[in-house]
Structure formats: structure tokens, C-alpha cells
Amino acid sequence: MMNRLFWKIFLSFWISLILFAGAGLLAASLFLERTHAQDEIESPRDRHLTYINEARLVAKIEGIEGLKSWLKKLDRTEAIPFLLIDRAGKDLLDRPISSHLAERLDRRRKPRRPTDERRSPGRRDLIQVPGAGEYLLVPNFQAVTLNRVLSRPRVIAPPVIVAAIVSGLVCFLLAGYLTRPIRRLSNATHQFAAGNLSLRVASTMGRRRDEVADLARDFDHMAERLQILIGSQKQLLSDVSHELRSPLARLQVALGLVRQRQQHQTNAELDRIEHEAERLNELIGQLLSLTRLESNTQLTHSEPVDVAALLAEVAENADFEARAANRQVRTINNSLSATIEANEPLLRSALENVVRNAIRYTDENTSVDITLQHDPEHPGWLLVQVRDHGPGVPDDMLTKLFEPFVRVGDARDRESGGYGLGLAIAERAIHLHGGVISASNEPNGGLSVRIRLPLNQAK
Incomplete structure (x- = not known):
């Protein structure tokens, strides 16, 4: 009960992180399912032969530079990296070649019998590039990793975008949920400081039952107590001022009677009494003016x-x-x-x-x-x-x-x-x-x- 707002914030951010993690796993799962579906329609060997034919056509029309562009595009879309290796054992895009793949390529290049050299299995994978020699298109199955799958833009982008939108919406709603009542409290404090002591904010919190609602109720309790205290102070000041007016008026009347009996003779003590009475009358007048101004709101x-x-x-x-x-x-x-x-x-x-x-x-x-x-x-x-x-x-x-x-x-x-x-x-x-x-x-x-x-x- 003491940490209701804490749990709302904690759970909101926790759910957002879970959404992002789930988006990554979902992306990998969807990609693997799509890959398996493609394998059922078209075997990996048939897809390999299709890429070989495409590479030969690109090499024939666009040369080595066109082949590089085609290979980069293929690498961005395929989870399985396809290497285009020359006779020296180097990839056209300078990608690393594992020792296991290098040994396998060496075995494929060696004919089983001298008479079968022309029918070596590697010959069907060769791609002739005008002016650049021969290349071998080889799939590197060992390089298929989760990081590579998740790094494919078309694989990871849709789930991540969905997760970002959902988590952003959650955070937006949470931010609004937290800041709206705080803004109301802030405006209330400004109005309260400006003299609107009758302002209350708990009724604007709706059905909230968290720390912000408790703060609003505490604010109302404080405002009510201050309003009572300040109102009592103003009333006391006003009452005292009014009560002082009566004896002051009688004092001035008595002073006038004394002067009449003395036939308006100069008397320093009476002059002093009259001067102080006038000052007291002026002070009471200012006090009454102040209390009237403080009691008005418009x-x-x-x-x-x-x-x-x-x-x-x-x-x-x-x-x-x-x-x-x-x-x-x-x-x-x-x-x-x-x-x-x-x-x-x-x-x-x-x-x-x-x-x-x-x-x-x-x-x-x-x-x-x-x-x-x-x-x-x-x-x-x-x-x-x-x-x-x-x-x-x-x-x-x-x-x-x-x-x-x-x-x-x-x-x-x-x-x-x-x-x-x-x-x-x-x-x-x-x-x-x-x-x-x-x-x-x-x-x-x-x-x-x-x-x-x-x-x-x-x-």
C-alpha cells in the first residue's frame, strides 16, 4: 500500500523490456519458420543452383563490380552467408573463411581420378568472371548465428517497430498518468500562494488511490488548516481594529472637552495626547483597509x-x-x-x-x-x-x-x-x-x- 506508484512505474518499465526481448525472439522464430517453409518448397541445393545461375548472369553482364553488388544484396537477405571464393581461397567481399570450409573446398577441388577431372563436383559451382578469373559460390552453414539472423533488417524491423510502438504507448500513458495530477498540484500551489485559500484538489484526482492522491489529500488538509488559521488571524485583526475605534473616539471626545474647559489654551501634554490619538486612528484605518483587501478575491x-x-x-x-x-x-x-x-x-x-x-x-x-x-x-x-x-x-x-x-x-x-x-x-x-x-x-x-x-x- 505504501508503494503503489512505485509498482506501477516498475511494472510498466519491466513490461516494456519484456516486449523488446520478446520482439527479438519472435523475429528469430519467424525468420527460421520462413526459412524452413522455403526449404520445403525449394531445397537448399536448388536455391544454391538458382543463386549460381544468377551470379553467372550478373558476372556476364555487369562484371566484377556488378557481382559484388549482387553478393552484398544477397548477404542482406539470406540468413545463410554465400561466399564467392577465388582460386586463391579469398572471398570476393573479403569475408573470413573458416578452416573447416577451406579444407572442404580443397577436397572438392581435388579430382578423385585423373580421368574424372573434367567432371569434378566443383565445376558446376564455378562462375566465370570476364577479366577476373573463376569463382566458387559456396554456402557457409556454420556462419548462421542468432546475431546474424537478428541483424537482417527485414527480419528484425517489423517486430521491433511493433514493440517500440506498444512500449512507447505504454510509457506515454504512464507519463500522462503521472504528470497530469502533478500539474494540477503545481497549479494549485501557485493559486494558493496567490491568495486563493479556498482551492482544493483532491476532488480532481478521480478514483486514484496512490501516493499522488494521498499528496492531494494532504494538500487539501494543509490548505484547510491554513485557511482557518489565516481567516482567524484576519478576523482577529479586524475585530481588534473595530474595538479600538470606540475607546479612541471617546478619547478624542474627552480631549476636545478638556480643551474647551481650558478655553483652548496651549498644553504640551494635551497636544501630545492628540497627536498620538491621530496616529492611532490612522493605524486603525490602515489595518481596516488591509483586512478588507485581504478578504476580497476580486x-x-x-x-x-x-x-x-x-x-x-x-x-x-x-x-x-x-x-x-x-x-x-x-x-x-x-x-x-x-x-x-x-x-x-x-x-x-x-x-x-x-x-x-x-x-x-x-x-x-x-x-x-x-x-x-x-x-x-x-x-x-x-x-x-x-x-x-x-x-x-x-x-x-x-x-x-x-x-x-x-x-x-x-x-x-x-x-x-x-x-x-x-x-x-x-x-x-x-x-x-x-x-x-x-x-x-x-x-x-x-x-x-x-x-x-x-x-x-x-x-
Whole structure:
């Protein structure tokens, strides 16, 4: 039970090897049967005389070269090799001659009586070749081996072809049987990693009862547990965020009442309380936005959005904020006209989060550059690039920038007012639009965030 798939693979290859071996034996058997059938119709001596007559005719018409060609053709078709031997005891095709055959030829060439020299048995086997002397056509029965039989193309080819087709079909079916569920599992893991936690694959395995089906069931069990855990985490985050809103609202009301009683006098402690309450309110708002984005699997509302116009508006608003910190936001080559089907507020929020993050970390007296173009590496996609001129981030943090609450430097983030949620919200929003967001360090300093959006969503 633990090795069901192992036995399927083992037996399939074993059967294929048996088929090939059986094909070889079948080929030899069929050839020998055909040879015996020919012998029943025509005796070996009669066939020998037929070949002698053919050889004489070829020698007379085509000479020694034609005789060589005829002999090669005969050698490819006959399991019994026929040697054409001259007076010196050499074969016309330089094939080896056994000592037993050489002795037998010597005895045949010697006449029994001087008066019977003209009627020597060897005379009937002689083949006169103009300009090349006399040759003797002799069958070499001792050279008939299994290897020679199997090496005849017309003998071995049909069974081997049949065996190859059958075994190839078996291997093809086995490969499909093994790879189809593995491809389903691979696609499922990609979709699961992309956020589709409700995906299950065991039902697509049919009646399989092997290790692959066990793996599919284990995957479903893992997916179910992860879905429950992540769902609980999201629900907890959402509940806590909502619960924090109520005491925070009461705190802000109480703060306003205190200020009224003091007739709006300046108080550093109250200002500090108000500042921290605003920050807490902003954090709760971002947490609620993140939980809403993570709970959605597709856009609830979409409309045609001009990406260039949206970027120009985001850049103008961000530039107004950046100038207060001796920074600026620029759009470069933003003349491209591109309209996609998107949720305008959600896409705007994603772009604003990325741009504000760049403003936060670019050096003073530098700019945040925003470019829009068709992606040169992916036809049919738009590429939005937001590049700052700050210190960048460590390479091992590039893939973690879009995770919630991830900070490159805690002290720097506290000073800048960041919570580690802006890029996470942007990543979820871009993902809902079918896009991809990534970050990389520039060679001459600074961080670039690239947002790719598919054009095929445009109506």
C-alpha cells in the first residue's frame, strides 16, 4: 500500500523490456519458420543452383563490380552467408573463411581420378568472371548465428517497430498518468500562494488511490488548516481594529472637552495626547483597509481609468506635501495614453502609498521620479516605476517589503511615522487588479518600485 506508484512505474518499465526481448525472439522464430517453409518448397541445393545461375548472369553482364553488388544484396537477405571464393581461397567481399570450409573446398577441388577431372563436383559451382578469373559460390552453414539472423533488417524491423510502438504507448500513458495530477498540484500551489485559500484538489484526482492522491489529500488538509488559521488571524485583526475605534473616539471626545474647559489654551501634554490619538486612528484605518483587501478575491467595482491622468494627479498632490520637507515629486515621460478597467479609488490609494513611501525615504533636496510606459519585457502590460534617491534597502529585505508591519529600520520608521502597512496595502490592491508589484535597488543608489498592470483588462 505504501508503494503503489512505485509498482506501477516498475511494472510498466519491466513490461516494456519484456516486449523488446520478446520482439527479438519472435523475429528469430519467424525468420527460421520462413526459412524452413522455403526449404520445403525449394531445397537448399536448388536455391544454391538458382543463386549460381544468377551470379553467372550478373558476372556476364555487369562484371566484377556488378557481382559484388549482387553478393552484398544477397548477404542482406539470406540468413545463410554465400561466399564467392577465388582460386586463391579469398572471398570476393573479403569475408573470413573458416578452416573447416577451406579444407572442404580443397577436397572438392581435388579430382578423385585423373580421368574424372573434367567432371569434378566443383565445376558446376564455378562462375566465370570476364577479366577476373573463376569463382566458387559456396554456402557457409556454420556462419548462421542468432546475431546474424537478428541483424537482417527485414527480419528484425517489423517486430521491433511493433514493440517500440506498444512500449512507447505504454510509457506515454504512464507519463500522462503521472504528470497530469502533478500539474494540477503545481497549479494549485501557485493559486494558493496567490491568495486563493479556498482551492482544493483532491476532488480532481478521480478514483486514484496512490501516493499522488494521498499528496492531494494532504494538500487539501494543509490548505484547510491554513485557511482557518489565516481567516482567524484576519478576523482577529479586524475585530481588534473595530474595538479600538470606540475607546479612541471617546478619547478624542474627552480631549476636545478638556480643551474647551481650558478655553483652548496651549498644553504640551494635551497636544501630545492628540497627536498620538491621530496616529492611532490612522493605524486603525490602515489595518481596516488591509483586512478588507485581504478578504476580497476580486474587484467589486471597476470603471475605465486613465492611468496617466491618475498618476499626474497623485504626483501633483504628493509634490505639494514633499516640498515641505525639501523634496519634490516629478513625472517623467508621462505622455502615454493608457486606459484600463480598474477601481479608481483603490488604484489611487495603492499609487499614493508607494509615492508617499518614496517621499519618506528619499534624501533631502532630491526628487521622487515617476515614469509610465509599456513594459518592454511583457507586451500587453503597463509599467509604472516610482524611484527615490534614498539609501535603498538590504537585498534580503526586498521580498519582504510588501508584508504587513515589516520595517527596514525601526528607529527610522518611528521617526518618519511609518507603520509598515502602506506597501502591504498597495501590494494587495495591485494584486486585485491582476498586477504585480516588486522592488529593487538602483545601482547608483535609491529604491525603485515597479508596478505592472495588464492592459487586457481595458474595455
